[in-house]
Amino acid sequence: MGGVAVRWVLLGLLLATLYVGSLALFPVEEVRVEGLRHLREEEVRKALELAPGDPWLWVLPGRVEALGQNPWVAEARLEKPRVGAVRVVVRERKPFLPLEDGQALSEDGVLLPGGAPHAHGPRVVGRGPLPKEALLALARAYPEARRLRYTPAGFWVELPEAVLFAPSAELLLKYAQAPRPKGQVFLYSWGVSQRP
Structure with a gap:
């Protein structure tokens, strides 16, 4: 049994030596972050806890978690193109609907802090809980809309020459393929009312 214990001790010493050697022999020399549009590189590096001098062998893909x-990060991956180099590729979410509070709703329904100035969709105003899916569907169905409003009473879609109202987003979505009238249009399950 004495020989087996000596082998385990030697194996432990070998592994410890390899670990310490890996810390000193292969440091991170370069960290590149790609794909940023709204985030700052310093934010990304801080979240990764990654800096030059860190042991390159122990920089694992799980760091990007x-x-x-x-909320701005849709996807991120870590690559090690060569010894000593680390590249982080980030795909950011795109702000779509600007909200009153300065946030934006992304194309996949995530709230993006400070995203309103970068959003290209119709402005959203309203009262009550934010109906994300309904607003996204309405913005896609009415690409020419200037503003979307929501309240507990229903939804308004403000177009260049008309304002549409319905108590539910579903009625507005069904009406999206109809010819665009001018004036105010009120959609209900029992019919349509129009004012010039």
């Missing part, structure tokens, strides 16, 4: 906590 911390970036998933940021």
Whole structure:
């Protein structure tokens, strides 16, 4: 049994030596972050806890999981193109609908802090809980809309020459393929009312 114990001790010493050697022999020399449009590189590096001098062998792909906590990050991956180099490729969400509070709703329904100035869709105003899916569907169905409004009473779609109202987004979505009238249009399950 004495020989087996000595082998285990030697194996442990070898592994410890390899670990310490990996810390000193292969440091991270370069960290590149690609794909940023709204986030700052310093934010990404801080979330990754990655800096030059860190042991390159122990920089594992799981480090990018911390970036998933940021609503702007749709996807991130870590690559090691050569010894000493680390590249982080980020795909950011795109702001779509600007909200009153300065946030934006992304194309996949995530709230993006400070995204309103970068959003290209119709402005959203309203009262009550934010009906994300309904607003996204309406913005896609009415690409020419200037503003979308929502309240507990229903939804308004403001177009260049008309304002549409319905108590539910579903009625407005069904009406999206109809010719665009001018004036105010009120859609109900029992019919349509129009005012010039």
